[in-house]
Amino acid sequence: MKQYSIVLALSLTLISSLMTAQTASSKIIEDFKPSVLNQPGKEFPQVNSQGYARFRIEAPAADSIIVSLGLGGKKGGTKLSKGADGVWTGTTAGPMDEGFHYYHVNVDGGTFNDPGALNFYGSVRWESGIEIPAHDQDxxxxxxxxxxxxxxxxxxxxxxxxxxxxxxxxxxxxxxxxxxxxxxxxxxxxxxxxxxxxxxxxxxxxxxxxxxxxxxxxxxxxxxxxxxxxxxxxxxxxxxxxxxxxxxxxxxxxxxxxxxxxxxxxxxxxxxxxxxxxxxxxxxxxxxxxxxxxxxxxxxxxxxxxxxxxxxxxxxxxxxxxxxxxxxxxxxxxxxxxxxxxxxxxxxxxxxxxxxxxxxxxxxxxxxxxxxxx
The missing domain is CATH 3.40.50.1820 (Alpha/Beta hydrolase fold, catalytic domain)
Incomplete structure (x- = not known):
C-alpha cells in the first residue's frame, strides 16, 4: 500500500461541492471556527454554530478519503471530495450532537489520525477528537x-x-x-x-x-x-x-x-x-x-x-x-x-x-x- 503524506486543514471559503450532501431544507451557516481540540496553531478541522464539522485534507495521490464521524449521510462516515489541486474537502451532512466525539480518517483503506487535532484514548486506540460547542458547556x-x-x-x-x-x-x-x-x-x-x-x-x-x-x-x-x-x-x-x-x-x-x-x-x-x-x-x-x-x-x-x-x-x-x-x-x-x-x-x-x-x-x-x- 502506498504511503501518503496527510495534512489536515479546514477550508475558509465556501466550496460548492461541500453542499451536495446537505438536505434541501438545511442551509449551512458559514461561521466555522477551529475546534477547541485542535493542535496548537492548527486551523482544521472546524465546526460551526449549528454543529456541522468541516475538513480539508491534502493528499494528492489518494483515491478515497472518509472521515469516520459517521454523520456523512452514508454508511461509513463523511466522504470527502477531491479538488483539482489534490485537496480533499467535506462537511458532515448534518449537525452533530453537542460535546466530544472521537474520529479518524480512512485514506484508501488505511486508518490515520488527524495531525491537526489532539488525540484521546478511545476505541482501544488513540483517536482524534473534536468538540462541538454545547449550549450548557459553562x-x-x-x-x-x-x-x-x-x-x-x-x-x-x-x-x-x-x-x-x-x-x-x-x-x-x-x-x-x-x-x-x-x-x-x-x-x-x-x-x-x-x-x-x-x-x-x-x-x-x-x-x-x-x-x-x-x-x-x-x-x-x-x-x-x-x-x-x-x-x-x-x-x-x-x-x-x-x-x-x-x-x-x-x-x-x-x-x-x-x-x-x-x-x-x-x-x-x-x-x-x-x-x-x-x-x-x-x-x-x-x-x-x-x-x-x-x-x-x-x-x-x-x-x-x-x-x-x-x-x-x-x-x-x-x-x-x-x-x-x-x-x-x-x-x-x-x-x-x-x-x-x-x-x-x-x-x-x-x-x-x-x-x-x-x-x-x-x-x-x-x-x-x-x-x-x-
Missing part, C-alpha cells in the same frame, strides 16, 4: 476559580504482578487543610478507553472545581483507574470476568488510596460509578461488595432491580442516567421501582445526546451534589 469550562489537582499514582498489585496506574483528583485546599479528610468516588471509564478518559474527555476535574466554587457540592476525592476491559472484543461482554478487576479495585487500589490520601475510610463515605462498560463493572462490584460502597451510579451502564440488592440499609444512593437517544424509559422505570421499594434512587436523562461524553459530563454534574450529603 459547567465544564476552565474558569478563574480555585482548582484541584489531578495526579498520577502507581500502586502495587500482587494479583497482576505489577504496578498499576490510577489518576486521583483532590479538591482545592486539599494540600493546605492537613486535618481534613474526604469521601471518595471511584469513577470508571467505558470500553475502549482507559484511566485518562474522565479527565481528558470528561473534564471531571473542571466539573468538580466549578461545582465546589459555586458551593453546590461538598468536596470529595475522585479515583480513576483502568478497568481491565479492553481485552474483551466489542460485543463479547458475556465473556467478561469481573473477578480480576474486582480484586485490583477492592483489595489493592482502595487500601492504597486510604493509606496514602486523607480519606474517610468507611463504606458510608465511598462511592462507585462508571459509564457504559464501567457502569457494568460498577453494578457487578457494588452488588457483590455491599460492605465497600454505599453510593452507586450507572451512567449509560445498565440498571438495578430492587430484588438485586439484598441489604437495603447499606445503600445510601442509586443514581441511573443515560442520553435521551438511549434508554430513557428504562432508566426512569428502574428508578421508580427502586423508589417504590424504599431506596433513595434518582434518574437523570441528558436531553439530545446518545452514548457519548456529553451525556456523561452532564451525568457527573447531576450526580456530584447527591453524593455524601450526610
Amino acid at each position: 459547567f465544564y469550562a476552565l474558569k478563574s476559580v480555585a482548582h484541584g489537582n489531578v495526579q498520577q499514582i502507581l500502586f502495587p498489585s500482587k494479583s497482576t504482578n505489577t504496578s498499576r496506574r490510577a489518576f486521583v483528583y483532590t479538591p482545592p485546599g486539599y494540600e493546605k487543610e492537613q486535618s481534613k479528610r474526604y469521601p471518595v468516588l471511584y469513577l470508571q471509564h467505558g470500553w475502549g478507553e482507559d484511566e485518562t478518559a474522565w479527565s481528558n474527555q470528561g473534564h471531571a476535574n473542571l466539573i468538580m472545581d466549578n461545582l465546589i466554587a459555586e458551593e453546590k457540592i461538598k468536596p470529595f476525592i475522585i479515583v480513576m483507574t483502568y478497568g481491565m476491559t479492553n481485552e474483551i472484543k466489542f460485543g463479547g461482554l458475556k465473556n467478561f470476568d469481573i473477578t480480576p478487576f474486582q480484586t485490583v479495585m477492592v483489595d489493592e487500589l482502595i487500601p492504597y488510596v486510604d493509606a496514602n490520601f486523607r480519606t474517610v475510610a468507611k463504606q458510608s463515605y465511598r462511592a462507585m460509578a462508571g459509564l457504559s462498560m464501567g457502569g457494568m463493572e460498577t453494578r457487578m462490584i457494588t452488588l457483590k461488595k455491599t460492605d465497600v460502597f454505599s453510593h452507586y451510579a450507572l451512567l449509560s451502564g445498565g440498571l438495578y432491580n430492587p430484588e438485586d440488592i439484598k441489604d437495603k440499609s447499606k445503600v445510601k444512593l442509586i443514581f441511573l442516567s443515560c442520553g435521551s437517544k438511549e434508554n430513557p424509559d428504562g432508566v426512569k422505570k428502574s428508578a421508580t421501582a427502586l423508589k417504590n421499594a424504599g431506596f433513595n434512587a434518582v434518574s437523570y436523562v441528558s436531553e439530545g445526546t446518545a452514548h457519548e461524553f456529553q451525556t456523561w459530563r452532564r451525568s457527573l454534574k447531576e450526580l456530584a451534589p447527591l453524593l455524601f450529603k450526610e
